[in-house]
Amino acid sequence: MRKFIVLTAIAFSALVLIQSCSKSSDNNTGPTTTTTTTTTAANNSFDRKAMLTNMSTNIIVPAYTAFQTAASNLDAAVTAFNTSPDAVKLSALQTAFIVAYKQWQTTGTFELGPAAVINFRVNTNTYPADINQINANVSSGTYNPNLLANLAAKGLPALDFLLFGVGTDNTAILSQYTTDVNAAKRKTYLAALTTEMKTNATTVATAWTSTYPATFIAAAGTDAGSSTALLVNELVYDYEILKNFEVGIPAGTQSMGITYPAKVQAYYSKISVQLATAHLTALQNLYLGKSMQGDGIGLDDYLNKVNAQKAGTSLDATVKAQFAAAMAKLQTLTDPLSDQIKSSPATVSAAYTECQKLTVLLKTDMTSALGILINYGDNDGD
Amino acid sequence: MLISAKELIKKHVLTPAHIAPLAVLRIAFGSIMLISTIRFLLKGWVYSFYIKPKFHFTFYGFDWVKPFGPTGMYVLFGLMVVSSVMVIAGLLYKVASTAFFLTFTYVELIDKTTYLNHYYFVSVMAFLLILVPAGRYFSVDVWLKPAVEVSNVPAWTINIFKLQLILVYFFAGISKLNHDWLIDTMPLKIWLPGLTNLWLVGPLLGYTWVAYAFSWFGALFDLTIGFLLLKRSTRKPAYVMVIIFHIFTAWFFKIGMFPYIMIAATLIFFSAETHKNMIDYLRRFWFRQKIIHTDVNRNYLLKEAWAKLIYGVLIIHFTIQVLLPLRYLAYPGKLYWTEEGYRFSWRVMLMEKGGTIFFYVKDPATGGQTEIVNSQYLSQFQETQMSTQPDMILQFAHYLAGRYRAKGIKNPVVTAQSYVTLNGSGSRLYIDSTVNLANERESFGHKRWILPFQKN
Incomplete structure (x- = not known):
């Protein structure tokens, strides 16, 4: 009896094996490309710590x-x-603000x-x-x-209004x-906002210039909570912010085509496009591992190491x-972006559509090729 | 031939067997379930999976299953905890096992986002446990009312669990017999190099030959382990393999309670003697009983009508168990791509699949179009699961259509641009982005709007 069971099992498995092999070869009737032959001795381990x-x-x-x-x-x-x-000090203050906003584009990702x-990102x-909230405050x-x-009444956007929009x-x-009449109170509010931002910036910078890098580098796995997974998640998330908030939403992508020019980033200082390009460059540098020190090890090297393919x-x-x-x-976009949204919404929509394609590559192709979950929560798999 | 068939049935169905394996199974399964439920509560998943989301992906035909709201959900999980404790203790066993099955299965039916093969396995085991007298030995029921104690049960009460486990492992093995798993060594080729920082074994996991070794060994293990456990001569080494295999998977992958459930459940393959020894051990060291327990020599008697009913239920159950994993053959296209006939088939860890999906709602009256922010309606977990599963895409599209109808848009057109990558294929368009999903109906039929999978 046992022999019978074992034999049936083997026969059945053989049958299924043959069937599934033929089935998968059926599926391969599409245009075939020469796949790079990988030998079994190939080592795909990537130095994530580096x-x-x-x-x-x-x-x-x-x-x-x-x-x-x-x-x-x-x-x-x-x-x-x-x-x-x-007037001179106002001008100097406005310049300092623009410098800070541009720097934020390369800082908010992490x-x-x-x-x-x-909650550095939303606080900044x-x-x-929210003009009403600012005025009420x-x-x-x-x-x-x-x-x-x-x-919405603090951080860079509130300063944008207070320094350029009032x-x-x-004059x-x-x-x-x-x-x-509210001049004194407005000055107090201005000071409160920049002090808060300075305090936050100092808190985070202090952590990163002392003990945190060691913690960050030590979590070198790819599981949820590992530094690579967190960083990739933030790269994807921050790119979504760029695509949606800096371009899409003001251009009406989420509102039945009705545009909202005043929703652009840096509406009052009119540097929206400058900021968006600075932001994209920063995200690209993160992907490449590129810095003032040159083109270091980045996600591009990781993808190449595991031989990730696309079409x-x-x-x-x-x-x-x-x-x-x-x-x-x-x-192709020009500042003030809010004006361009009014005059030539199609140009802005076209930029958005092009940006959308990169979302798919970063969020799906890259994370899946590296086996990283796009998941901020926590759950079991099987 | 007829006689041997009759004898076969007699041997595996009716022959009296000692009840000890059922008592051990009850305690082992109940304990794992207690730990599992408490773990679920402690992780805050009751809130994040069943209370926070506004929308749930119910199973086809089970739309009536709804979460109960905060209090109700915690009461439900409370009942699950209480009933698993009662199962362990063997207190009001029939009621407890039924309550556990119902509460657990109800929760699983709320949202297919959380579907896992091992949750389905738990439901199946809990269901089978209702049908057997696992509370009639070494239990509080017996302690309170010694007259209910039995020592012998018909063989089927134990063999159904062995059969179920053999089916689970064997189908899991069969599902690995394909090009992706054996030849491309996917998805292990993607997953293992991500684990190179693991202690001791890490540096090995980057090698392609290791992915091959794991893939082929995994397939062989699943295909044979059930039979090796069945056979007395190979049972002990096979169980050692069960422990090693599942502990390794628990270490490598984030698969929750699954390894421990299987390690506990496969105990059932051991002989009655072994189980009696385990219970004796519990009696002596746990409960400090000095007198050696002598079994009452009493058989478990089942009224004929009940027996017939149970046989009928079991025949239907195991027929379904054999057919369900094969139903994918009725659908065209690549199973991993369409996932038509994928669930409830013991397909475990076979795919590295990811997707991004953009939904668009269009007002046909004005031509205005809106891109949906999925996270406005779904949890991250729900969105991730939905983006690669067509039935969930359709459910969400219908939900969106309903939301926009409520906003006063007549016949909103819902389309989706969906990109999916499967086992390193690179993303490609997943469903027909021109189809108005609001007009498509869910059914067991093939969804024509899923684009065929072309490997490059």
């Missing part, structure tokens, strides 16, 4: 340090302006570890700014940074800090080409 070290030392830490400097300079410019507001603890850059003279309603030109803006060519080449295509489309 990649994480490069990213930590040469990309993340310099970004946080630079943002900390920019935030401190901005705060100092506010202090100087508040002491004796004049919402893991110390930055995640203080939630837009469109100014006139009441009270401001609670922990209030959820104040997320008057039609710098009018200056009067809001000199002769306006017969290297996935890395496809991703690089799409970064270039997205950048080319972003460069």
Whole structure:
């Protein structure tokens, strides 16, 4: 009897084996490409620690340090302006603001570890700014940074409004800090915002210039919670922010085609396109592992190491080409972006569509080729 | 021939066997379920899977299964905990095992996002456990009412679990006999190099030959282990293999309680003697009983009508168990791509599949179109699962159509641009992006709007 069972089992398995083999060869009737022959001795292990070290030392830490400097300079410019507001100091303050905003584009991506603890990203850059909330905070003279309603009334977007949007030109803006009834309160609010941002920037920079890099580099697996998984997730997530918030939503992609020009990033300072291209460059550098120190180990090297393919060519080449295509489309946009959305919405929509293609490559092709889950939560698999 | 068939049935169905394996199974299974349920609660999954999401992907035909709201869900999990404790103790066993089966299965039916083969396995085991008198030995029921104790049960009460386990492993093995698994060594070729930082074995996992070794060994293990456990002469080494295999998978992959469930369940293959020894051990060291327990020599008697009913249920159950994993043959296209006939078939860890999907809702009256932010309606987990499974894509499309109808748009057109990559294929368009999904109906039929899988 047992012999019978075993024999049946073997016969059945053989049958299924033959069937499934023939079935899969049936499916291969499409155009076949020559696949690179991999020998069994090939080693696909990639030095993730080296990649994480490069990213930590040469990309993340310099970004946080630079943002900390920019935030401190901005705060100092506010202090100087508040002491004796004049056109020169206003101009200097506006310049410091633009420097900080540009630096933020290369800094906001890394919402893991110390930055995640203080919700650095939403606290620094939630837009469109809530003008009513800002004005209410100014006139009441009270401001609670922990209030959820104040997320859109603080950080860079609120400063964007306070420094560029409270008057039609710098003379009018200056009067809001000199002769306006709420001038004193407005100065206080301005100072509160830049101080908060400086404090946050210092908190995160301090962690990254002391103990956190060791923790970051040590978590060198690919499981949920590993640094590679967190970083890839944040790269994908931050790219979504760029695509949706900096381009798509103002162009009406999520509103039945009705455009919202005022929802662009940096609406008042009118540097939306500059910021978006800076942002895309930063994300591309993270992908490449590229920094002031040169082209270090990045996700491109990781994809090549595991021989990731896409439609017969290297996935890395496809991703690089799409970064270039997205950048080319972003460069067809002009500041002020809000005006272009009104005058030529199709150009903006076209840029969005091109950006969308990179989402698929980063979110699906790259993460799947590396076996990284796009999952911020936690669950079992089988 | 007729006589041998009759004898075969007699041997495997009616021959009296000692009840000890059932008591051990009850305790082992109940314990794992207790741990599993408490773990689920502690991880906060009741909230994140069943309370927080606004929308749930119910199973076809089970739309009536709805989450109960915060209090109700925690009460349900509370009942699950209580009933698994009662199963372990053998207290009001019939009620407890039925309650556990119902509560567990209800939760699993709420949302197919959380579907796992081992949750399905738990439901199946819990169902079979209702049918057998596992509470009639070494239990609180017996302690309270010694008259219910039996020592002998018909062989079928034990053999159904062995048969079920053999089917699970064997079908899991068969599902690995394909080009992706054996020749391309997918998905292990992707997953193993991600584990190179593991202690001791890590450096080996980057090698392609290791992926081959694991793939082929895994297939061989699944195909043969059930039979090796069945055979007395190979049972002990086979069980050692079970432990090693499952501990390794637990270490390598994030598969939750599955390895431990299988290690506990396969105990059933051991002889009655072994099980009696285990119970004696528990009696002596756990309960400090000094007097050696002597069994009452009493057979488990089942009213003929009940017996017939149970036989009928079991015949239907095992027919389904054999046919369900084969139903994929009725669908065209590549199974891993379409996933038509994929669930409930013991297909475990066969795919590295990922997707991105953009839904669009169009107002036919104005021509205006909106791209949907999936995360506005779905949890990250739901979105991830949905993006690669056509039935879930359709369910979400219908949900969106309903939402936009409620916003006053007549006949909203719902389309999706969906890109999926399967076992390193690179992403390609998954479903026909021109089809108005709002007009497509769910059925057991093939979904024509799934684009065929072309490997490059």
